[in-house]
Amino acid sequence: MKEQIQSSSPTAPPTEGVRQETKSAVKDAFADAWLAKERGAKICYTYVLGPIELLRSFDIHLVFPEISSAQMAAKKTALPYIQKAEDYGYAADTCSYVTADVGLYLSDMKHPLGRVPTPDLVLNDTLCNTYYKWSEITQDFHKCPIFTLDHPVRMARKNYPYDLEALYREDRAYVVDQIERLIATCEQLTGQKFDMDRFRANLDLANRMGALWCEIIDKTRNRPSPFDAVLEGYNYMGGATTLKGTEEGVVYLEKIKGDIDQRIEMGVGPVPEEKFRLLWMSAPCYPYFRKIPEMFHKAGAVFVYTPQFMQPTRGTYRMQQYDLSRPLESYAECLMDYFHARNPRKPPQWSMGWVGGGGEIDNQLQLMEHFGADGIVYHAIKSCRMNSGSLADFREHVSRRGVSILMLESDIADPRFFSEAQTRNRIDAFMEGLAEKKLLRSQSVGHA
Amino acid sequence: MKTIDEIVQSCRETIEDNSFTTVREWKKTGSGRKVVGYFPVYFPVELIAAGGMLPLAIFGGGSRIAVKRGDAHMYSFMCSICKTTAELALGGQLDFLDLFVGHPICDAARHMPSLLERNTEGLDVDLLYYPGSIAADVAVPYLRREYARVRSLLEAVCGHAIPDEAIRESIREYNDVRRLLRELYDLRRRSPWLVSAVESYVLTRVGTLMPARDYAPLLREALRLFPTRDHRRIDKIRVVYEGAFCEQPPIEFIRALEEACYVVDDDFLVGARFLNDDVAMDGDPLLALAEAYCNHSTYCSTQHDPRRPKSNGLIAKCRAADAQAVILSPAKFCEPGLDDQVHFMKRAEAENMPNLQMEFQERMKDFDNVRVQTETFAEALLFYA
Ligand code: SF4
Ligand code: SF4
Numbered sequence: 001m002k003e004q005i006q007s008s009s010p011t012a013p014p015t016e017g018v019r020q021e022t023k024s025a026v027k028d029a030f031a032d033a034w035l036a037k038e039r040g041a042k043i044c045y046t047y048v049l050g051p052i053e054l055l056r057s058f059d060i061h062l063v064f065p066e067i068s069s070a071q072m073a074a075k076k077t078a079l080p081y082i083q084k085a086e087d088y089g090y091a092a093d094t095c096s097y098v099t100a101d102v103g104l105y106l107s108d109m110k111h112p113l114g115r116v117p118t119p120d121l122v123l124n125d126t127l128c129n130t131y132y133k134w135s136e137i138t139q140d141f142h143k144c145p146i147f148t149l150d151h152p153v154r155m156a157r158k159n160y161p162y163d164l165e166a167l168y169r170e171d172r173a174y175v176v177d178q179i180e181r182l183i184a185t186c187e188q189l190t191g192q193k194f195d196m197d198r199f200r201a202n203l204d205l206a207n208r209m210g211a212l213w214c215e216i217i218d219k220t221r222n223r224p225s226p227f228d229a230v231l232e233g234y235n236y237m238g239g240a241t242t243l244k245g246t247e248e249g250v251v252y253l254e255k256i257k258g259d260i261d262q263r264i265e266m267g268v269g270p271v272p273e274e275k276f277r278l279l280w281m282s283a284p285c286y287p288y289f290r291k292i293p294e295m296f297h298k299a300g301a302v303f304v305y306t307p308q309f310m311q312p313t314r315g316t317y318r319m320q321q322y323d324l325s326r327p328l329e330s331y332a333e334c335l336m337d338y339f340h341a342r343n344p345r346k347p348p349q350w351s352m353g354w355v356g357g358g359g360e361i362d363n364q365l366q367l368m369e370h371f372g373a374d375g376i377v378y379h380a381i382k383s384c385r386m387n388s389g390s391l392a393d394f395r396e397h398v399s400r401r402g403v404s405i406l407m408l409e410s411d412i413a414d415p416r417f418f419s420e421a422q423t424r425n426r427i428d429a430f431m432e433g434l435a436e437k438k439l440l441r442s443q444s445v446g447h448a
Numbered sequence: 449m450k451t452i453d454e455i456v457q458s459c460r461e462t463i464e465d466n467s468f469t470t471v472r473e474w475k476k477t478g479s480g481r482k483v484v485g486y487f488p489v490y491f492p493v494e495l496i497a498a499g500g501m502l503p504l505a506i507f508g509g510g511s512r513i514a515v516k517r518g519d520a521h522m523y524s525f526m527c528s529i530c531k532t533t534a535e536l537a538l539g540g541q542l543d544f545l546d547l548f549v550g551h552p553i554c555d556a557a558r559h560m561p562s563l564l565e566r567n568t569e570g571l572d573v574d575l576l577y578y579p580g581s582i583a584a585d586v587a588v589p590y591l592r593r594e595y596a597r598v599r600s601l602l603e604a605v606c607g608h609a610i611p612d613e614a615i616r617e618s619i620r621e622y623n624d625v626r627r628l629l630r631e632l633y634d635l636r637r638r639s640p641w642l643v644s645a646v647e648s649y650v651l652t653r654v655g656t657l658m659p660a661r662d663y664a665p666l667l668r669e670a671l672r673l674f675p676t677r678d679h680r681r682i683d684k685i686r687v688v689y690e691g692a693f694c695e696q697p698p699i700e701f702i703r704a705l706e707e708a709c710y711v712v713d714d715d716f717l718v719g720a721r722f723l724n725d726d727v728a729m730d731g732d733p734l735l736a737l738a739e740a741y742c743n744h745s746t747y748c749s750t751q752h753d754p755r756r757p758k759s760n761g762l763i764a765k766c767r768a769a770d771a772q773a774v775i776l777s778p779a780k781f782c783e784p785g786l787d788d789q790v791h792f793m794k795r796a797e798a799e800n801m802p803n804l805q806m807e808f809q810e811r812m813k814d815f816d817n818v819r820v821q822t823e824t825f826a827e828a829l830l831f832y833a
Contacts, residue, residue, distance in 0.1 A: 150580025
């Protein structure tokens, strides 16, 4: 984590406060989890877009397996864990977040940041199909129950031979039904009665965090961008997810916002002179978290957005808020609508290309325009079909629309799939191409 | 009257034809005939057939296709069935389909419908979303509703209503097919020297691209002929094969396994045999199909059912088949299969069930390794037995 949270550039103003906040948010979560287990609290493993606000209203302690694996990778400690899982039988093609986590199970739960408690419940959801397998694996190891919170996915079509609005209402009722069952499960697990006011208060905090987050991620529209969406953005996101639906989370994001505003005022960004602005698609390569963005920084390029920024809000910069007057329904809607354009009633936000059809391409072009970007970097993650499955197709379509695209390949947690020389060469070539394109464009503008 | 070998041979030619000649001909021979393609693992084919349309399982292009567009549009570490399905669609080989339905059964397959929508002008694409957990109380009513939506979708394709009565009739036909397939597998378990795994594979697969009413007589005839064969039992170990629930291995791969063992049960084309019992024919047919999917189906790596570890199903299958060992062999890059391979392996070890692990790919061409590994495994078992 240390690597991730250091300031990315000598040009940025001191950010020690925010760095420490992020560092302790994530690190404390590990220590807190163990202490919580010791004092008898129930431990729930849930994935990053799970129903955090609801679980928090029961004093259930949350452990995020993805953040745990990402931390291992960022600290360059994931490989021995992954290898342990491979020795146990897992294939190298399995999601490396999963194998890193299995390695943890096989290491007496000793994580580089502290001992991780075993789960009393695994809460699985529909964001990624690997979650289903991951939760089954966790159950095999820890013999804990699994609760699946399922939110149907609907495909965007040109016309609908069924009533889309009615379908949405029925799907929402299906999700609400499950939320109610989840509440009953949590009541049984903790012996604690569900407190709607407390849940509502958590939603209110989530709304405040969401609003702040949306402001923060839109600030990269400034020139120069005050922060790098990969190098700093993912750190902010890790902290915001860990603290989601809490007072600390609000304070944390306010500090980040203050820090960024200060940078904007000073006119400084991650690089001394911002020459190019790029979008980053898909998750980072955590084992080389710092190295890859820095290769871009050398050429004066800064990442201004990644669609994964929707993670802490379950929305986009066009985020929607929880409606506190109808908390369960509104919660169901946010689970259904977030992130993947699961709801074709709205324009695609970021769907990894599996429900939005052709709308995905327009969405990316809109993002380019909104953030004033010069190109897109697709990061194909070897062991994550979820993030990477459509990138090659996107490249075909988006590049046909005149956008400069670079496809990088590595992995989310496994350092063996990163070649520094190859990556550097590809980035250099891409940046040269972008520079040339920019020059040509400025010349043609000059002629006109 | 054809011999059983001739029947199997002609089915094999049909299933290996990437131009889907028999399907195209079926479509041409009647006016207004429609074909609905679906991606594995399972689809309630009864609904398609009830609309007078042909359900067609799209299992990719197998080993008989050069992948160019599939590679350009799909990322390298994707399973082969996704790539070859994309290759078929992008190359126009699925242009006769009136609708393609995909399912988000895994992270790879969830990209497929949208990818096809973007790249195949004129192909109508949608997805069927199965309940996340079939164990949940909400699963059956949800799926019933989803099937009703699929019915509307199909009605738009065939241009007329699909009444309950037509679905019940279709259920009757497919119950018949499922019973015959169970008989085929029973026969193979009892007398694997009379019907090989390759033969049962070919006969099962051909049913995924022809109408049930033509398929059932074919199966009946095969079941009549197999026992008349003058084949003798030989001394081979009995194994169950597990891993091909979605992408299918080449026939030569199955043959290579069979050189050393009797493959007495498997999960090839498991979608065609997904429902364990007859589907109820009275009452609401959509509810009956939903109920069968959630509560009377086989286990599968792409289905989440926390009521029963999948390995319970595998071990029960091995015991019922009196298998001495299990071959655990998922498709390359198939996350659900690869993850479950470990789950199955650990359980097999706990049950003292010898197991062999390997991977396959539908496009593999060299089977020497498969042969050698299986022979060595079988010899060791025979020796220790
Ligand atoms: S999104 Fe990718 S990295 Fe995350 S759990 Fe799913 S497969 Fe693994
Ligand atoms: S073979 Fe496996 S990874 Fe590929 S589509 Fe089927 S289930 Fe998914």
